[in-house]
Amino acid sequence: MREAFHDQLDTMFGDLADICGSVETAVRLATEALLTGDASTAEKVISADVDIDRARERVEDSAFLLLSLQQPVASDLRTVVAALRMVSELERMGDLSVHVAKIARLRVPNLAVPDDVRPTIERMAEVAEEMVSRVSTIIRERSVDEALALVRADEEMDRLRRGSFTALLSADWSHGVEAAVDIALLGRYYERIADHAVSVANRVVFVVTGENPTSVDA
Amino acid sequence: MREAFHDQLDTMFGDLADICGSVETAVRLATEALLTGDASTAEKVISADVDIDRARERVEDSAFLLLSLQQPVASDLRTVVAALRMVSELERMGDLSVHVAKIARLRVPNLAVPDDVRPTIERMAEVAEEMVSRVSTIIRERSVDEALALVRADEEMDRLRRGSFTALLSADWSHGVEAAVDIALLGRYYERIADHAVSVANRVVFVVTGENPTSVDA
Structure with a gap:
């Protein structure tokens, strides 16, 4: 019985890591759509989100059965209980990728991101994608050290977001209100993806050690 | 045993409704700070958030003990399990009120909201506060009818948010980039508060009927 239980728990964590893999793909493709202005890539992210939602339901159902x-x-x-929370956050990260893809789609055939702020947005997207990728490993290996290291990546994200605000609020900003609003919202979405990544990683620490590394933001 | 269990469950739902009451206060005061530019009101929202966080921890601890x-x-x-999810969402609604208060604080002694977009923001805030207030009642009375009616209020929120975008992206917008970014983010925060309110209400429906009224967004 106990052994069967732990097998089922392992399966559930495998499923969570798989969902995290789908979120990583969503973040990557949403960013690609954003930076290339390719509508079909944006559509792919938007329509694939239902798979993440369904995968979440499956994890919830198995958690319920286990309980x-x-x-x-x-x-x-x-x-x-931690698995239930992690799967909610992963689904939310998928939704945020959809928000990025929708901004890309809204501006097709133009690009939402003006050239001079592109490096910042590109780096934000890279940090977010890398964090999500590391979370897959953290879930799969229940690695506390890796989880704790993730907080540092999040600090870079905070710096980047502040940098993007400085750019769009400076006197040099020549791209108008629409682009500024897009950049502000994109910054918010990538930052939230990173926040959730840290939160999921913190929950892995809690599962392994029984203690919260820092206050966990749901 | 069963009776004690249901008493404890009632207490937990009472606690959830109380937290929802604190969130309602946070939304109201954050909006007041925003519309008056009063720094001390903004500070009050920001510093009171820790009480919501602590109340969340208490509900989580009791849920855990019950399980x-x-x-x-x-x-x-x-x-x-629904109570655990509801308390996460309520805490998040508190965080979003803090974000509103921080935008207010950032612009003191000025106002973040230009006069001509003030009616829209005021109405968004009103709808959000009213929705949160109704959620308290929905939790306390486990009222399915009230919960289902809440979805209609959320439709008004969506219309208001679209209206705010139309205003700030129109050729008439004369308030510059900073105000536009503030309005876009404020719209996002109030909209998310409303989304979470609907989601909490939907969870009450699920608790009472065993069925999800619509797909519930975590």
Whole structure:
């Protein structure tokens, strides 16, 4: 019984890592759509989101079954509840990628990101994608060290977001209101993806150690 | 045992409704700070957020104890898991109020909201606050009808947000980039508060009926 339980738990964490992989693809393709102005890539992200939603439902259903049938306590219970929260956050990261893709689609055949702010947005997207990719590994290997290291990547994200604001609020900004609003919202979406990545990683730390590394933002 | 369990569940839903009441205050004061440019009101929202965070932790701890000690199944289990999700969303709504308050604080002694877009922002804030207030009642009374009616209020929020974009992207916009970015982000924050309100209400429907009214967005 206990062994079956832990097998099911491992399967669930494998599923979570797979969903995280789908989110990584969503972030990558949304960014590609944004930087190339390719509508079909944007559409791909938007239509693939339903798969992430369905995968979330499957994890929720198995978590529910595990709680009902196995009645876990202590650290096992903590793990199942953490999995439920992680899957909500992963789904939300998918939604945020859809928001990025929708901004790309809205501006086709133009680009939402003006040339001089492109390096910042490109780097934000890169940091977000890399963080999501690391979270897959963190989930799969339940690696506390990797999870704690992720917080540093998030600090770069915060710096980049401040940098993007400085650019769009400077007197040199020549791209008008629409581009500024797009950049502000894009910054917000990438930042939230990174926040959720840190939060999922923190939940892995909690599952493994029983303690929160820092206050976890849901 | 069962009766004690349901008493504890009632207490937990009472706590959730209280947290929702604190969120309502946060939304109201954040809006007041925004529309008056009063820094001390903004500070009040920002510093009170820790109370919402602590209240969330208390609900999480009791949910955990309930799961461990009472090992609920079927609809009781569903209710405890729903409470865990609701409290995360309520805390997030508190965070979003803090974001509104921080925009207000950033612009003191000026106002972030230019006069001609003020009616839209005021109405968004009103709709958000009213929705949060209705969610308190929905939680306390586990009212399915009220929960279903909340979706209509959310439709007004979507219209208002589109209206705010039309205003700030029109050729008449004379308030520059900074104000436009503020309005776009404020619109996003109020809209997210409303989204979470609908989501919490939907979870109440799920708790009572065992069915999701619509796809629930975490």
